[in-house]
Amino acid sequence: MQVDLNTVDWKTLPFGYYDTDYNVRCYYRNGEWGKIEVSSSKDISIHMAATCLHYGQEGFEGLKAYTGKDGKVRIFRVDENAKRMQNTANRILMAVPPVELFREMVHTVVKLNKRFVPPYGYGATLYIRPLLIGMSPEVGVKPADEYLLMMFVTPVGPYFKDGFKPVDMMISRNYDRAAPQGTGTVKVGGNYAASLQSLAEAKKLGYSSTIYLDAKEKKYIDECGPANFFGIKGKTYVTPKSESILPSITNKSLQQLAEYLGYTVERRQVPFEELAEFSETAECGTAAVITPIKKIVDPVAGKEFTYGDGKNPGPVCTELFTKYTAIQFGEAEDPFGWTEVVDL
Numbered sequence: 001m002q003v004d005l006n007t008v009d010w011k012t013l014p015f016g017y018y019d020t021d022y023n024v025r026c027y028y029r030n031g032e033w034g035k036i037e038v039s040s041s042k043d044i045s046i047h048m049a050a051t052c053l054h055y056g057q058e059g060f061e062g063l064k065a066y067t068g069k070d071g072k073v074r075i076f077r078v079d080e081n082a083k084r085m086q087n088t089a090n091r092i093l094m095a096v097p098p099v100e101l102f103r104e105m106v107h108t109v110v111k112l113n114k115r116f117v118p119p120y121g122y123g124a125t126l127y128i129r130p131l132l133i134g135m136s137p138e139v140g141v142k143p144a145d146e147y148l149l150m151m152f153v154t155p156v157g158p159y160f161k162d163g164f165k166p167v168d169m170m171i172s173r174n175y176d177r178a179a180p181q182g183t184g185t186v187k188v189g190g191n192y193a194a195s196l197q198s199l200a201e202a203k204k205l206g207y208s209s210t211i212y213l214d215a216k217e218k219k220y221i222d223e224c225g226p227a228n229f230f231g232i233k234g235k236t237y238v239t240p241k242s243e244s245i246l247p248s249i250t251n252k253s254l255q256q257l258a259e260y261l262g263y264t265v266e267r268r269q270v271p272f273e274e275l276a277e278f279s280e281t282a283e284c285g286t287a288a289v290i291t292p293i294k295k296i297v298d299p300v301a302g303k304e305f306t307y308g309d310g311k312n313p314g315p316v317c318t319e320l321f322t323k324y325t326a327i328q329f330g331e332a333e334d335p336f337g338w339t340e341v342v343d344l
């Protein structure tokens with residue numbers, strides 16, 4: 001289904017999938033990347049023995065295009081997504097797409113679907129989903145010879161429909177998402193498969209999502225399912241360092257912004273008892289930028305950590321969120337060179 005562009009309410013549009021006009025594809029065959037192809041089909045023709053279907057040769061990315069106050073459409077740190085997809089490809093032995101190919105495909109797919117880029121003023125954006133999959137048939141365990149890099153887009157409403165609101169989180173005690181030296185540091189679908197059960201159980205109990213501890217010692221905070229974690233202590237931004245965290249571009253950028261605003265940044269192991277010492281805690285990622293947390297429950301230790309007044313985000317999360325999104329929507333100067341304009 002497509003959104004009806006005449007009647008759509010950009011503010012209430014969910015973070016879901018809607019059809020757009022085109023997607024772009026590029027095949028890797030005989031040791032080289034081909035030309036960028038434009039398609040209006042939602043389907044992929046794929047061999048039933050393709051490695052992505054059997055041995056998890058699949059990696060993906062997520063980024064957004066934003067209509068600015070000046071009407072220009074910007075994308076955010078596309079090089080970082082391209083480099084992260086290269087790391088993902090390297091880790092699971094897929095063909096590595098060049099940064100320039102990745103960037104050109106992002107610009108092309110946004111341009112082709114420009115009528116679906118939400119207008120300025122609603123907090124809505126065009127979500128861009130690149131994916132890389134192993135295409136050729138193998139039954140023995142080994143990497144494919146052929147790959148497909150494709151990108152589609154879908155318009156999404158603001159993550160917070162009625163303002164920036166804190167959520168409740170649960171520590172995942174029964175499931176790990178990723179192991180040290182496993183694939184936690186790369187963006188593969190398999191990590192998400194490993195997280196679905198924990199997420200479903202947390203949702204059933206009324207929590208927004210789960211926080212994972214390090215899989216080896218179960219002592220340190222790792223990250224949330226699809227988002228990194230940070231805590232605020234005085235004028236310090238603290239975020240976990242671990243061998244199984246996916247390096248969030250939002251987290252990296254928030255650390256730069258926090259330093260720019262006069263905060264100290266600490267990237268180190270964060271023992272979960274330290275949850276009691278933060279004035280604010282939050283998740284961060286492209287979808288919501290910052291999701292402040294008002295309560296974290298540890299069902300095994302029978303502990304609860306609460307933040308703020310239980311209703312409103314704390315002052316530091318609010319400041320970071322406001323300044324960060326102002327750069328994305330072209331309302332404030334971009335002192336870091338994070339954004340680039342798409343030539344529509």
Ligand SMILES: *Cc1c(COP(=O)(O)O)cnc(C)c1O
Nearest residue numbers: 226227228246248249250285286
């Ligand atoms: C994508 C992702 C994030 C967020 O990364 P951003 O680049 O900030 O969107 C965090 N954790 C995991 C596990 C992810 O897959």
